[in-house]
Amino acid sequence: MVLSERVEPYDHFVLDLDGCVWVGDEATAGAAQAIGALRGAGKRIVFVTNDPRRATEDYVAKLWSLGVRASVDDVVTVGGATQRLLHETRSGSTAFVIGTESMRRHVADAGLRVLNGTDLAAGAQVVVVAGTDHLGLDDLRIATLALRRGGDLVATSRDPTYPSADGLVPGTGALLAAVEYASGVTATIVGKPEPELFATALDRLGEGRTLAVGDSIDADVAAAAKAGVDAALVLTGGTTAEEAEEAGEPRPLYVADSLAELVLGGAPYS
Ligand SMILES: [Mg+2]
Numbered sequence: 001m002v003l004s005e006r007v008e009p010y011d012h013f014v015l016d017l018d019g020c021v022w023v024g025d026e027a028t029a030g031a032a033q034a035i036g037a038l039r040g041a042g043k044r045i046v047f048v049t050n051d052p053r054r055a056t057e058d059y060v061a062k063l064w065s066l067g068v069r070a071s072v073d074d075v076v077t078v079g080g081a082t083q084r085l086l087h088e089t090r091s092g093s094t095a096f097v098i099g100t101e102s103m104r105r106h107v108a109d110a111g112l113r114v115l116n117g118t119d120l121a122a123g124a125q126v127v128v129v130a131g132t133d134h135l136g137l138d139d140l141r142i143a144t145l146a147l148r149r150g151g152d153l154v155a156t157s158r159d160p161t162y163p164s165a166d167g168l169v170p171g172t173g174a175l176l177a178a179v180e181y182a183s184g185v186t187a188t189i190v191g192k193p194e195p196e197l198f199a200t201a202l203d204r205l206g207e208g209r210t211l212a213v214g215d216s217i218d219a220d221v222a223a224a225a226k227a228g229v230d231a232a233l234v235l236t237g238g239t240t241a242e243e244a245e246e247a248g249e250p251r252p253l254y255v256a257d258s259l260a261e262l263v264l265g266g267a268p269y270s
Contacts, residue, residue, distance in 0.1 A: 001037040004265035006232070006254050011208030013038060014201045014229070017049045017059065019215030019237020020259055022066060024163075028236040030260025032067035037263055044208070045074065046201040050191040050219065052079045052130035052156040052172065055102035073204065078156040078191040079106040079130065081200040085190055086110035086126070086154065096121045096146050098139050098175060099130030099156075122146050129155040129179055129187065131162060131172040140178055147183035157191035159219075193222035202227060213259060215239055217247045225250035234259050 007013070015021055021031050038045060047070065049059060056072045056079075063070040079099075083106040086095075091111035097104045107128055108114050115121040122145035129143070147153055158173035176187055190196045192214075202210060210229045214220025215237025224231035233244055233252035236259070244255045256262035 001033065001040065001264060003037060003041055004263060006256075006265075007038070007043075007211060007263050008041075009209060010043065010211040010230075012044045012046070012202075012205040012210040014198060014205070014210060014212040014224075015045055015047050015259070016212075016214030016216075016220050016237075017047050018051065018163075020213055020220075020234050021047065021068070022062070023236060024165075027066040027068070028234075028258050028260070030258065030264065034260040034263035035068050039069075044205055046204050047075045048077075048197055048201050049075075050078050050157050050159060050197065051162065052077065052082070052103050052191075053100045053132065053162075055105070056080060058102075076197065076201045076204065078197050079103050081197040082106055082128065082130070082154065082156055082190045083110045084200050084203075085188075085196055086112055086128075090126050090152070090154075093125040094120070094123070095126040095128055096124035096142055096151075097128045097130070098132065098135065098143055098179070099128060100132050100134075103128070103130040103132070103156075123149060124151055126152050126154060127179070129153065129172060129176045131156065131159070131170075131175065133169075135175060140182065143179045144182040147179070147185045151185075153179065153183070153185045153187040155187040155189055158189060159191070192216070192219035193226070195223055195226035195228075198223050198227035198229065202229070211253075213262060217244065217252070221247075221250055221252045232256060232262055234262060 087110040159171035161168035212224035
């Protein structure tokens with residue numbers, strides 16, 4: 001398959017998963033063919049997601065189920081990016097984690113001692129907040145105590161909601177708002193629109209010209225600008241063509257109906 005002129009000049013691609021490669025449990029039309037065409041032309045791809053709830057292996061499995069080859073090295077979750085940041089800046093510290101089991105594992109793998117479930121938790125040096133479907137008032141209480149005793153606050157994003165089968169449900173940002181409000185401490189944010197997630201992806205890709213592709217101006221295009229890479233916007237997720245047209249700075253370099261349209265142009269792919 002012939003690549004479009006828009007993507008041909010790039011060596012590497014950072015592809016947002018939700019709203020770009022897939023929507024819910026379905027791949028966007030032609031996504032697997034587009035990714036195959038990029039790889040066939042020798043391009044390297046890293047997939048990224050701001051969702052901290054699941055492990056990297058879960059996203060790899062979902063990619064395979066949608067017809068896309070992938071290994072754990074090809075996927076950077078915001079949990080993985082948080083692990084990188086904590087490893088570089090807070091290795092050896094103690095931590096209290098609001099988040100899923102896989103998020104706690106990322107924090108432990110970064111070299112921090114996770115105090116969840118111990119009597120020492122309210123004295124943790126770092127509080128990490130990431131989206132979870134299981135949050136108790138005790139979690140908010142311990143996080144607040146630790147922060148008011150001088151702990152640092154790190155969060156995966158300020159995303160207010162996540163999509164679910166029932167509609168929008170509270171995201172990391174909703175939990176973080178409670179923690180920040182009670183503690184008076186402002187978090188360091190790892191995920192989009194901050195650049196750390198993309199920086200972790202760029203680290204994996206190495207030298208080369210990179211295009212980031214995602215469905216959100218506020219998240220993907222903003223994070224790409226901060227990370228210093230070009231961005232393309234696809235309209236398969238949360239952004240309409242009108243919103244793309246009216247967007248202020250930073251603007252995407254390209255706007256396409258879908259990942260497949262961006263990569264393959266008008267070529268038939270289904
Ligand atoms: Mg997205």
